[in-house]
Amino acid sequence: MRKLFALSLVAAVAGVLAVAAPAMSKHKSLEVDDNYFVEKGKPRTVAVHVGDTVEWEWEDDAVNPHNVTVKKGPVKFHSKTKTSGTYEKKLKKAGTYKIVCTIHASQGMKMTLKVKPKS
Numbered sequence: 001m002r003k004l005f006a007l008s009l010v011a012a013v014a015g016v017l018a019v020a021a022p023a024m025s026k027h028k029s030l031e032v033d034d035n036y037f038v039e040k041g042k043p044r045t046v047a048v049h050v051g052d053t054v055e056w057e058w059e060d061d062a063v064n065p066h067n068v069t070v071k072k073g074p075v076k077f078h079s080k081t082k083t084s085g086t087y088e089k090k091l092k093k094a095g096t097y098k099i100v101c102t103i104h105a106s107q108g109m110k111m112t113l114k115v116k117p118k119s
């Protein structure tokens with residue numbers, strides 16, 4: 001009897017978590033390095049949901065200064081040009097954001113951020 005109760009409790013908690021999960025906002029970390037946001041060979045399109053926060057982290061081994069700049073998208077935002085630290089943005093509008101480092105865009109320092117509506 002006790003075991004049955006414990007099992008149903010686990011099931012109830014799991015059920016609550018399953019319902020709550022899609023509503024929770026997430027934190028996505030991306031790199032900023034010489035001269036890319038996403039390592040070669042990996043997809044340059046990153047998908048998140050409205051309400052998620054994306055954090056770009058300047059890697060220690062990066063020598064060149066970089067920035068994160070929205071070229072095209074529902075909301076324009078940009079970081080400072082710098083060599084270390086992080087830049088965080090909470091995405092509130094769905095859509096496709098074309099992001100570049102304005103200094104190294106011609107060297108392929110680009111990425112696409114897809115912000116999907118809340119599910």
Ligand SMILES: [Cu+2]
Pocket residue numbers: 035064065066067101102103104105109
């Ligand atoms: Cu750059």
